[in-house]
Structures are given as structure tokens and as C-alpha cells.
Amino acid sequence: MTFPWLTFLGLLPILGGLLLLLPMGKGAARLLGLGFALATLAVGLGVAGLYAAGADLAVQVPWIRAFGAWWALDVDGMGLAMVLMTVVLTPLVMLAEWQPPAGRWSAQVFFALVLMLQGLSLFVFMANDVVLFYLFFEATLIPTYFLIVGFGGPRRRYAAVKFLLFSLAGGLIMLASVVGLFAISASQGAPSYLVADLAQLSIDGHVGRWLMVGFLIAFIIKAPMVPLHTWLPDAAEHSTPGTATLLVGVLDKIGTFGMIKFCLGLFPEASLWATPFMVWFAVVSILWGAFGAIGSRNLMRLVAYTSVSHFGFMVLGIYAFTQASLSGSIFYMLNHGFSTAAMFLVVGYLAKRRGSYDIEAFGGVQKVAPVAAGLLLVSGLSALSLPGMSTFVSEFMVITGTWSRYPVVTAVSMIGVVLAAVYVLRMYQRTMTGPVTDATATHFTGRDLTGLERAIMVPILGVLLFLGFVPAPAAQLVEPTAQAILAHVGVTDPAPVVKGAK
Amino acid sequence: MILFETIAEPVVATGMFTWAWTMIAVPAVVAGVLLLAGKLSDAWGHLLATAAVLWSFAIAVCLFGHQLFADAGSRAVVAPLYSWFSVGEWSFEVGLLVDQLSILFAMLITGVGSLIHIYSIGYMAHDERRRRFFAYLNLFIAAMLLLVLANNYLVLFVGWEGVGLASFLLISFWQHKPSAAAAGTKAFVMNRVGDLGMLAAIASMLAMFGSSSFTDVNAGAHGLAPQWATMIGLFLLLAACGKSAQVPLQAWLLDAMEGPTPVSALIHAATMVTAGVYLVVRSHAVFETSPAAQLAVVVVATVTLLAGAWIGTSQDDIKKVLAGSTMSQIGYMMLAAGIGPAGYAFAIFHLLTHGFFKANMFLGAGSVMHGMNDDVNMRHYGALSTAMKWTFGTFAMGYLAIIGFPLFAGYFSKDHIIEAAFAQNTFIGICALIGAGITAFYMTRLMLMTFFGEKRWQPGVHPHESPRVMTIPLVILAVASVVSGLVMNNWIQEWLEPAVGNHAHEVSLVPTPVGMATMGIVAAGVVISYLVFGRGSIPVKAPATNNPITLAGRNVLFGDQVNDALFVTPATAVAAAVDATDARGIDKAADSSADAFAGLSTQVRRLETGYVRSYALTMLGGVLFVGVVLILSQLG
């Protein structure tokens, strides 16, 4: 048996996190944590290399035999994209949170929780068994909860409980579906929770629909989509930027990831049935999130709402069922991770100096801290999907792909593109431009970003720019997943209307 | 009319043409270097940036020369760069199309761009953020070149948004001024509205043709269903309206004058705002398939050319007058482009000449402001013709060119458009004619208020001529304003024909009847303007008026008010409603369901009275309950 790379990849940070729970010096703890994160990054890149080389990474060991559950891990293009995003973002988050907020828990605990969260998330993206997925899906909530409660803002208790309850509610509804899957699987022979085996069952009709809805509700809450999104702005507002990055950038991806892998993968017929509803639902999210961002008076809330809008695009792309839109959605997931990370971290830098996330508290920062302002602008541009940023490519894929099937829906959703410009630039305008306010002068003069803070942004923006100009590798990575899913669902792209144009 | 078969397939780039990408890459890289290097490059940044544009200009000129001497069939060259990405059946290549149309643009952009870079060295000399300014300018040059050199709509769109970004950055360059920051945001957002059109157009093209390359779209356009041809045409028009400040997306352009004047000259007069015209001409095959879309272009153009002129008559800010004028002139170009094959070449012709004379005048205005302590109010000017001789002289060339003084650049290019308009539709022609008259009126007003009459200078202002580094570009542009019409008059139609599929008309230097009429109207405009503004003194403060025409003009035809009423206010209200729904609707529901459970919990706990006898009673009740259920289940 070859070395179980995927198991190792997921366990490494978890072990690191557990190790960090032991008493040790603060400096040592942080270095150790960072070391584990970097080691995980290295292993993650190694896994990517192996994947590229065509190695079979799949692990499949009986786990709970009585229920046909397997310790089954594997990565496809989408999974690998998410894995890479996670392993890259984690060390950056650690560096950005090198000094957790005063009066909260210690950096050691933060690092430990981040590592555990990372490991659990990695398993989520690699799990190839429904129960295994569910297990880690729910388990990620715990470290996240503590990350919010232990390090967040004034209303962190409320926000953390809200986050956990919304997520758990979704998760438990999904549990009902998971249980139902077993009953069906068992009634059709030997029970198995392997995704591949369940996909073979082609569960149609009412049963399939109801089971699909169970999964879908969980993912809708996770993604989050209107009207089950209100936990996100609160959670983001009352957590640290690093936590928010992991929460929105990585964890929320499980929502869209799950829709593709489980809703579409296990219930193709039911998913098609849900399409009209989901498409409009996505549009509502896009616009709602955008308007929410426009109305936000708090920077973290604003970024959170932008994410609601962006998740709307991802969902739209998923339920448009074209190669372009679906590939675009997956690519969007990757890009959004980095884009949100950039936004949250820069906002964090600003808030660390100003001591407030309120938009009103800023003004004229550009004059005294041009680098911070510039980075905020670039991050914002990535959020509004400016060409040259990878976010553009994915949004373009989603929009054009969806257009070829639902032009009217897409046209409505595109209002979100304009609103994106409004919320990003208005935010920039109100905080960074104008005359230098007294508060800005006090808090920002001579306190532009430090070298470390700038260095953290380099890989994030670097990825966004690189994939903006050279998106082909990422597109090639995710496209096979999209193809496979579409083939499984049994949908083909609409052919060009005008024949022989090309 | 179907003309696609006349379009030659471009040949693949060889030799010199393989260098075409450096036109874009060099300014882009320099922009990046200047931004990343920070203060290190303060000392030499502007020089490097200027050199970068000159490099691009040199390449453009070389390519143009190459094309001039090549035979007509191999002039259009495509230079594939790399495969951007592909998904499903769609693949998106990054490639450059250097054809007769794009090379003219490239030269205009890099040529005027170079002059403006040079001019800016002087103009921005005292600005502490000059390096950053040059970086943005270079970014703009790169994006604009990408826009015009792209060989497919998607890459064009990248450039399209890139210039939007550069425009945003440059308009709000003086960020400490809230008005500048707001203007930048406004420009970007309104451009984004237009971008939706672009995005929708590309999406439709992909759905229709499975490709967004010019070749495929032009080849397939005739196969479009009429409604889709119209839709794509309207989408493209929307895009063009946004970028070219055409009604109804015109409101941002006047505010854009908040940017430094070289920016206004380069971006908001000579190059970027004309991208809409380029787009329409480039997409001629689509428009030719849809008369409705063409009509829409013509209507928009006519409305805009009149609206812009109207605005120009009533503004006191010299740059805003010029901006109104720009709108109006672009209206002419759009009109020509909308007319169809008869007008394409004239549209481009006017675009080029306008690029020269408007850049000339903007830079001239900048020079005036430079001498007037950055005051832009013409009512504070007067009698500058003696104080700034070079500026005045060059500005006068531009003036003559724009009003269409015989043999000056505008005379050729605009007259052709008016003629073509008459050939299309008399009403449109008359509108275009009236526009020419108004143009003469407001430009004369500008000249009179700025350079003639008595001094109305504010205290402490000592007008002086600008340094050489600023006047030399003015001179070069003035020369171009004078001669470019004459030079290109006969040549351009034939040159562009393979690229845009226009019909070459016979053009002569002898005025046609329409040309005569135009001259008459223009003369009338000049005379009326002189009668109004040339004889009496001009009040330093704008006189109060109830004249609705003047009021509308001063308020930019209430564009902002309309936008506020139609979009900003509703959007703000929706945002507030969303906020309220989240907080008082959804969250409240969640919170109150929690409260409900807490209340329920209290009630449930009350069942635990602490009295053992009541517990026993509960048990006995339970027994009865069990019995009832059993009986019911037997019945049911």
C-alpha cells in the first residue's frame, strides 16, 4: 500500500493543533504552529504534484462496517482546488494574527484552533464518503465557534452562538438526509455511504427530492444564501479578520462544494427539479447581498455581505448546468477565498490601527497610509471582479455560461455587477479619500503597513493576479469535475445558435 | 446590406508585428514598476513612463509604416499571444489584431499619449505624487492599447475595464478633494452600467456563435435571428454609451473634469471616450444585421450631440465646456457609425481629428489654468491672448478646427458626417447641422471669455505662459489640428475599407450644398456668440437667470437629478430596506423563535411543581394517555 498522503495531509495540522494545546512558551507556540501550517502547505503542494503526475491518491478503508461507511478520501479537481486554497490561506492567516487582540485568549490557542480547523476542512474537501464528509462538516464548527468566542469583538457570544446554531440547524437537517440515504442504500443491497456507490443508485422521485432538499438546506445555510444568511455578517463583524477569512473564505465554500458534490452528484434528477427555484434564489442572494453591502456601516459586515452576493453567483453557476458556468463556479470558489482573504485582512490592518471597523471612523487614510489604501483598493477591485483579477475570469464564466441557458435570469443577476462597483468604491471613497480627518491623522500617520503585513498580501494578491492573467491551469484543474458532474446529471451545453460561425 | 465577404482574413504576424505586444507590455510593466517601487522611483519615474509610451508610439509608427507599404490584402495582421483559458467548447485566446483600424487608434493613443506625458512632466512638476500619476497614465495607455488591439471581444473587454480603472484612478487622483473622489466613483459606476451591456453582448455572442472573436462574430452575424441581432446591437450600444458618455449614461463626463487636465485631454477627450465609437464600428456586422439597433445608435447619437452642445453653451468652467463639447463631438462620431457603411470611415476620421484638436484645446485649457492658479472659471479669465501667446495661438487652431473652419481638420471630418446624416434622414441631418451651429456658438463664447475682453482676474493671479515642456506638445497638436483633415481626407476611406467594410465616397475639397449650409450655420453661430459675449462685459459671477434653457445647461440637463431620482435614491432605499429586513425581519424571527423556546421552556418547567402527588398524577394521566392512544390506534 502506498503512503496515504491525503490522510497525512489532514492529520498533520490536527496533530499540530493538539500539540499546541500543551503548555509551552508563546514564541515557541507560534513558531510551532506556523511550522505545522507550512508543513501542511508543503504536503498540500506535494499532493498537487502527485495529482498532476496522475498518481492515484485515493484511500478507501472500511470505517464503520455496520453502516457501510468508509474512510474514503480522494481529490478531484474541485477538491484539490479547495485543498490548495486552504493550505495557502492558513499560514497567511496565522501571520496576520500573530498578535491576537488584547484581552482575549492567547495566540497559542488561536494557532491551535486554526490548525485544527484547517485539518478538519481539508478532510471535508477530501472526503469521499457521505458520513465522513458529514462528520468533518459538522466538526469544523467547533474550532470556528471557539475562534469567534475566544478572539472576537464585543458581541462575540451572540455572533458565535448564532453562527453555530444556523450551521447546526442546517447540518442536522442534512443528517436526516444522510440517514435516509442509508435506508435506501441498505434496501437496495449492501449499504454503502461511498459517494460513488450512492451516485449509482440514482435516487429519483419524491424520495430523492426530499433527501436532496435536506442536503440543500444545509448547504444553503453554509453558503450562505438569503434568507438564511444573517449569521454571516454578525459572525464576520464579531470575529477577527483571520477568523473571518477562514470562515468565509474556506468554510463557507463547503456550501457550494457540497451542492456540487452531493446535491448534483447524488441526486441529479432532484437537482434538475430544483433548478428554477435555485436559479432565482441565487439571483435574490446576489442582489440582496449587494444591497446589504451598500447599506453596511461596518467594514467587516460589508465584506460579509459581498460574500453573500458572490455566493449567489457561485450558486447561479452551479444550477445553470453548463460547463462554463459550473467550471466558473468552482473557479469562483477558489478565487473568492483569496479575494475575501485580501479584503478581510486589509480591513483588519486598518482596524488594528484605528481601533474600529466603522466606515464612519475612517476618512482620508490614503493621504497618510497610501500602501494600506492601495491594497484595500486592489482587494476591492478583486471583489468587484475587475478583469486582470482571477475573480473576473470566474465571474465571466458564470455569467456567460448561465446566459446561454437563462438570459433573463442572468441579465437580472448582472445588476449585481454594477452594485459591486458601488459597494466597493463607495466604501473606498468614504474611508480612504477626502481630507485627512483628525482621527486618521492620529492613528495612521507614520503607521502605514509594516513589512510583514505587506508580505502577507503578496501571495494573496499574487494568486489573484496570476490566475487573472493565466487562468488556464486553474480552469483545467476544475473543468474535469464540472464535466463529470454534468455528464452524471445528463445535461449538455446548449449548442451555438448560429451554425458554422466558427 | 451584407458586406462581410469583403473583409479579408487577417494574416498571422511575422517580423515586426511579433513585437506588437510590447506596445502594451512596456507601459504596463512600467506602471507596475512605478507603483511597486514606491518612493525609490520618484526621481525618474516620469521619465521612464514617458519613454515607455514613446516606445509604444515608435512601434505603432513602424507597424503603420509596414502596413502602408504592404499590399492591401496583407495589411491586417493577427498576432496570437497565448491561450487565456478554455472551458467546454469555448476557448478564449489573447491575441492582437493589428489592422487598418486598430493601427490608427494605436497611433492616436500613443502619439497623443506621448505628447500628454511630456506635457504632464511640466504640468505635474509640483505634485508630490507625480510618479503615481505617471504610473496610472501608463496603465491607461496599456489598457487602451489592449482595448483597440484585441482580436476578440473578451480581451477588448479587459482593456475596456482597464481603461475604466485608469480613468477612475486618474479622475480621483486628487483624492483629498471629496469632489474628485466622488467623481471617480461615479465615473466607474456609470461605466460599469455600460459594461453590463458589454458583458451581455459577449455572453450573447458566445451563446450565438460559441466564440467572441471579431472574425467569428462578423462572419456569423448575418445568421443571427433579427431579435438577437438587435439585442446584441443594443447591448453594444449600452456599452458604448457608458464609455463614450452618450445619453443616458452621460452624467459622469462633466464630473470627470475633476481629474488633472492632462487626464481630461488624454482620456476624456482624445482616446477613452471614443472607445464606444470604436466598438460600434468594430461590430459593424452586427449593426448591419439589425436596422433597429442602427436606428437606436443614430437616435442616441443625435440626442447626445445636441445635449452636449447645449451643456457647452451654459457652463462657466472651461473644462466642462470642453467636456460638453466632447460629448457632442462623440455624438457626431456615433451618428456616423450608426448610419452604417456610409459613415464608418467618417466616424473614425472625425475621431482622429477630434483627438488632435480636443487634446490640443484641453492641454491649452490646462496651460491657462496653470497660469491662473488652477482656476477653471472662465468668468475669472479674459484678455489672456496677450499673456499667453503660445497657448492662445495653439488654442485658436483647435478652435478653428472644431467649428469647422474651411481646410482645418474639423471642416472635413464633420462635414462628411453631416452630409452622410442628410443622406440618411433629413431630420437627423438638420439636427446635426444645428449642432454644428451651437458648437460654433459655445466655442466662440469660450474663446471670447478666455482670451478676449477685459481682465477679470482674481486678486493674486499673475497669468504667465507655461514652460516649454508644455507648450511644445501644444504646438505639435495645433499643427495636427490644422493639417490632419487635409492629409487624411481622401485617404482614410480607402484605407479603412477592408477593415470596416465601408463604401468609399467621392470626396472633394469643394463644398457641397450641405457643406455650404454648414458653413453658413457655423458662421451664424460665431456671429451670434460674438454679439452676445464679445461686446459687453462679462459678469464675474454667473447672473441669475430663469431661462430654462440656460438653467438646464448649467445643471448638465439635470442628469444627476434624474439619476438620483431613478437609481440612487431607490438603491439607497433598497439597501436600507435590506438592512432593516435582515435586522428586524430575519434576525428578529430567529431571535424571537429563541425567545419563544425560552418561554416554552419556562412553561414546561412549571410542570415540575415539586409536589410528588402532582407527579403521580402526571403518571396516572400518562397511563390514561397511553390507553387512549392504544384505543385510537385500534380504531384507526
Add this chain to the structure above:
Amino acid sequence: MMNPENYLILSALLFAIGAVGVLVRRNALVAFMCVELMLNACNLAFVAGSHITGVLDGQVVAFFVMVVAAAEVVVGLAIIVSIYKTRRSTSVDDANLLKL
């Protein structure tokens, strides 16, 4: 001979009286005696059942139940006495600290 089912009815009545007694009597001792009454009602039912079915087990059960009841009395009295010593009251309604 009486219909043995009457014994069952009697036992049910006794059982019901016992149950109601537990509900209505405040004195812990009396309440406990009512429980004993219920147990004895069961005994009656067993014996009657034994008679009806002809299986002797029912009668054996009665003996077991008596023993168990005796054990219950021991424990019960211990508890009641100790609480009486503390509170000077055997009213079950006074033992009302644990609630909600």
C-alpha cells in the same frame, strides 16, 4: 362459585383506590400504604388469574410480591422516618424544595 372475573374487577377497583389514594393523601405514610394496597390488588389479580388460567404460577407470584413489598416497606420507612426527623412532618407536600 362466583365468576372469577369478579375478582379481577375487585382487584382493579382496589388498584384504582390505591392509585387515587396516592394522589390525594398528603401523609407520606398513608400514600405509601396506598401503594401497598395497589401491590395487594395485583396479588389478588394474580391469584384470580391463576384460577382462571389454571396455572399455579400466579399464586407463587403473590408470595414473591409480599416479600418484595416487605423490603419496600423497610426502605420506605427508613426514608420517611429520616425525613420526618428533619422536618417534623410527613406531609409529602412539604417536601417541595426540588422543583422547576
Add this chain to the structure above:
Amino acid sequence: MSSNLMLLEMAAPVLEWRALAPVLLLFGAACLGILVEAVLPRAYRFLAQLVLVAVSVVFAMAFLVLNVLSAYGGPVAMGSLMLDGPTYFMWAALLVFGALALMVFSERRLNGGATAFAASAASVPGSRDEAEASAARHEHTEVYPLVLFALAGMMVFLASSDLLVMFVALEVFSLPLYLLSGMARRRRLLSQEAALKYFLLGAFSSAFFLFGTAMLFVVTGALDLHAIHDAVAGTTTERGLVFIGLALLSVGLLFKVGIVPFHSWTPDVYMGAPTPVTGFMAIATKLAAVGATMRVFYVALDGERWTWQPLLAILAVLTMVIGVVGALTQADIKRLLAYSSIAHAGFILTAIVGASQIVPAGQATSAASVMFYLVAYGFATIGAFALVTMVRNAAGEENGLEAWAGLGRKNPWVAGLFSLFMLSFAGIPLTGGFIGKWAVFTAAWRGGYWWLVVVAVLVSIVAAYLYLRVIAVMFAAEPAQGTFVGHASGWTWVPVAIGAVATVWMGLLPDQVMQWAAMAGGFLR
């Protein structure tokens, strides 16, 4: 007890000593324990009891394993006990949990050298007698034999295939628990009140159990479950009596499980009883009662399943809802855990309702799922109650939730482990609680009760809040004044550690336990 009129001669009862050894060892040790109390001086009693307990439990376990390994089972003691898979599994579980609970009983460091039990349970609280007994460091080492009796009674209870034996066993394990409930060292009034309530209601419920038995006996003429099953299947006329019997029998069983509406005693008793006893009751009673319930319903009343399935389904819903909702606003941690135990009984009941008894080899029956759940729940319960004993104020144990505020700062380990157990109760993955919950839901769905699963899932959402609230209090609130974590000895820490490890182990790698449960999954008739 199967004799009939034709065979009146007395046959000497045949006892399978080896099979019964686990039970007999415990009974024997308990009796010896009583002797110890009578014979040995105070100073040696504690040690002697410990030795007795240890020896008996270890040997009982050894015999149990031996019997399992040699596949030694079937009806024993003349058919009064049934040694089948569930019996062995639950016996083993009882022995393990009993041993862990007894360790917590033995903790003396926390309380300044005294156990959690009254120095002299018979003396009046606050009296001189009590003070003197305390001063003399008297202690009730009788608790050990009492627990052994209870444990042995429970083992018999869940194994008995005869309703009379079941009744006797019910009393055998209940009576010691009544006493144990009243023996708290602190807050003795509450403790005595708990004992009184528990006793009265317990006796009341056993009367119902007995009367139900009588009714079934009247109809079927049989006491052993198998015969009842056969007889009920053949009965067409006396359905009414069968139903009365079924209903009353259920009352007695469900009372012990803590099913609504027979749950009222639970919060009061859990709260009033000494915490180690609560911990023991919470799992051991539940386990034994659930085992016996399943045995009665699956073995004796299997033919009536269409009758009792809807009934139990409704009761399951009621139980889950009342348990969870009642716990939501509790301010006392033990009371909260009591309501929580009610809720768990409801979740367990869903699987019992599902009644999927015949499944392909290697898969889990309802019984297997329930047993897994009980084990997972048991480890968490033992650990949680052991931790409850450690949180103290100057006067002793501190159970007020508001006083637990900020415990995470004071002692992250205690708060962290308690959170782990809370998460397991909440059914969050990576804990045994999740796998258990998933298993019981699966069993319910398999039995066709998918709607019950949906309801259970919805209730679980509220339940999650309940446990989360405790975690939030410990970690997110500002530390409360005057509360501290006492220094416990290994007697407390070892059960906690075992509970924690087992909880995580069953959450991550549940296969082994699940296999055991699955192998043991069928009741023999």
C-alpha cells in the same frame, strides 16, 4: 417458573453457575460487604469494600468475557434469564460504567478527605449527631454494597425473560438507589426529599408494572416472555386485557427509562441525589431499563408491534421535546443534565420504535444502535457528572450554572472536557454521541419511521443550543466570583479521562464497538 398443573412434583432448580457467575459474584460481594460493615472496624471498611468491589467486578467481567468468547449462552436458570447478545453487551457495559461510577464514589480529596456521602445519614441535618459524625470522619461505606446490589439487580433486570424475575430485579436495583439518593453530605434536605420522591414514585410505578404483569398473566397464563408472545399471538378475545397489560407494563418500564409523561421524578432526583449517585443512576438505570424495555417489547410483545409502535413514537416525540425544552432555561447543571437525560431517552426511543430486528449479518439492528448509543451516552455521562463534582465554592459543590461562568479561564482542562461531553450529548461529530445519534436515527428510518427522524433532527437543533449554552457560559462569559475547580484525585480523574478518551474514540473509530453491538444485536426468544 414454567410449571403447570400436571407436574406437581418439585424439581431441584438447575443453575448454570458459570453463566450466572457475573451476577452471582456481585451479589456475593454485596452480601460480604454488608458483613464487612458489621464486622470490621471503621478504619478498615473503606479498603475492604474497595477490594471486594474490585475483585467482584473484575472477576465478573472476566467470566463475562470468557462466556462470550466461548459463545456460552441461551436460557439459563430454568429459563428465567436469557443470556443473549444484548444481555452480554449490556452486562459488560453495566460493569464498566458501574466500576467507573464507583471510582467517583471513592473520591475523598475533593471534599477535604470525606466522600460525597453523609457522615451519618440517619442523623438529623445540622444536629450534634451529624457534627460529631463528621468530626469523627465517619462515612457510609455501605454505599459500595448498595451499588453492587443495584448493579446486580440491573443485570438481572435486563436479562430476565420472566416478568416476575423482572419485577423482583426491578425492586432489587431500585431500593438501593432510593437509599443512595438520600445520602448526600451537603444539602441533605434536598437529598432526603429526592429519596422520598424517588421512592414514592418508584413504588407507584412498580405497582403499575406488576398490575400489567397480572393482566398479561390473566390473559396468557404465562409469565415468561416467550410464552406470552406465543399466547398473545393466539389471543383474539381478550384484546382489551392485553392492551391494559401492555399499557401498565410500559408504565413501569418507561418510568425507569425516564420517558414523558413518566419522567417527573428525574429532574428532582438527579438534582437532589449526591452527584456520584446521579452519575451512576443516569447511565446504569437508563441502560438497564432500556434493555428490559427492548426485551419486553421485542420478545414478549413483538406480535403487537403495530399497536405499540405508534404509541412509542408519540411518546418519543413528547419525550424529546419536553426534555430538550425543559432543559433550555435550566440554571442548575444537574437539573439540566436530568432534562437532557430525558431527551436522550427520547432519542433512544426512536430506534426502539423503528424495531428493525432482522437485518443482514454485520449490520446494526435497532437494539445494536440503541446499545451503541447507550455506551456513547454512558461514557459522556460518567465523565460529565464526575466533572460536576469538581466545580466547587467554599461550601462545596457548586451546581448553579451562573457560577460556572468563565470556567474556561480558570481551568481550561475541566471546561474543555466538560465541553467535549456536552458536544457528545449534542451529537456533534468526532464524539461518540454523534455516531450514536446517527445509528438510532438510522434504525428508526429503517423501520419506516422517517417522520420521527425528521422530528428528532429538528429537536436536535434546539438541543444543540442547550449544550452550547453551557459551553458558552464556561468559555464566553466573564469568570464568576467564588467558584473554583477543586483538586481531585485519580478517583475522579481516571473516570473522566476514560470517559473522554472513549467519547472521542467512539466518535472517530466507532467500528469496533459498533461491531460488538451489531454482533450482539438480536434478542433471543
